[in-house]
Amino acid sequence: MKHNLHFFTVFNPLLKPTEKFLTQAHEFHQLLKQRVEAGDQKAHLYWGKIKKTDKNQALNVEQYKSIVFENKRSHRDTHLFISDFNFFWVAKVEEVTTKRPKPSETLSIYETEDVEIWFKIRDMDLICDHPCATKDQIAKLSSGDHRTLNPYLPGLRYPLIVDDLSSEMYFKKYKDQKRILLENPLLDQDIVHHSQVAYTIPRSSFEKLPDLLKKKIIWAEDLFANLHEKDAQYQQKLSSVAFSYLKILEALLNNTLMKEIELRVDSKKDFYTLSEMYKVLNRFIWQGYNVDELMMNTLHDEFWKFCKIDVRNFLHQNAGSAPIHSVSSEVSLSTGASLFIRNSMLGVGCKGILNEIIERYRPIEKIRFEEAG
Secondary structure, X not given: OOOOEEEEEEOOOOOOOOOOOOOHHHHHHHHHHHHHHOOXXXXXXXXXXXXXXXXXXXXXXXXXXXXXXXXXXXXXXXXXXXXXXXXXEEEEEEEEEOOOOOHHHOOHHHOOOOEEEEEEEEEEEEEEOOHHHHHHHHOOEEEOOEOOOOOOOOOOOOOEEEEEOOOOOOOHHHOOOOHHHOOOOOOOOOOOOOOOOOOOOOHHHHOOOOHHHHHHHHHHHHHHHOOOOOOOOHHHHHHHHHHHHHHHHHHHHHOOHHHHHHOOOOOOOOOOOHHHHHHHHHHOEEOOXXXXXXXXXXXXXXXXXXXXXXXXXXHHOEOOOOEHHHOOOOOOOOHHHHHHHHHHHHOOOOOOHHHHHHHHOOXXXXXXXXXXX
């Protein structure tokens, strides 16, 4: 299958107008977001590629323009991937030009720079905020003779024309909603992304989770970090933390365990509750099929064994008035039950069910469910 072409460029993170932002990309994102939030239907900014040296061969700008044109004609987005090899951004390109925009349409950093090409951007989001995860994202891009890219390839002339091997639809899936307006925990400096989550879930595992589940984990940990026992709603909020983790588990199992089972039986159901999945784990039977036999000698044999023993035992535990697999959001759990669920899932004093699922399910790249849950 032929993928549509996009662009990939890099920038120097040391070049930034003010110390208020981590990088110029953060400033660019914030300025564009403010304009979109203000209700400007035509809000845009121009990202520029600073000319590195006069010795470089001139860019064939018409080639870049033709890619945008062809993508629009095929009703596809054109993406500009932006990185300093630490952060990895994706932006939606409206057009490409060599005409210098008005000062109000771009960053002040470009005022004294020789910019060889401009990308008109209407939407943007941060995908990765760590070198390892960013390297993995860059490796999903190919350009010319390079099947996959990496930061250390010599002789690359940016901006590169690239093929995104992941075929991810970063903006179309949100339809008329701008992705830049959606909450992104990687950009929220007030949320405990790098501390309370990182010490229980290794970053390498955390980055493998889809955006939605990352946000659910960070939301739960942010709520947990700000709990006070003297708060009149302490137990209710703690129950919300526990229930959030159960919804995360439900989403993970739907898109790992149940997806693998459905691939092997004639089933078209999209979603299963924890109670329904507990029955599968407890009886090893689904729609008359023996799940042991379905999973035997497959890539997911060991993953199934973990689920039918460890996950089943966790869901079987009593959470007060009912077993964990039947807990609902209307139930106010005891402090002990809530902490048990949270600690078992996240891995406090143990490896944690989330870690186990991420590590045991192969290949992890098959998990794509940002809209789930």
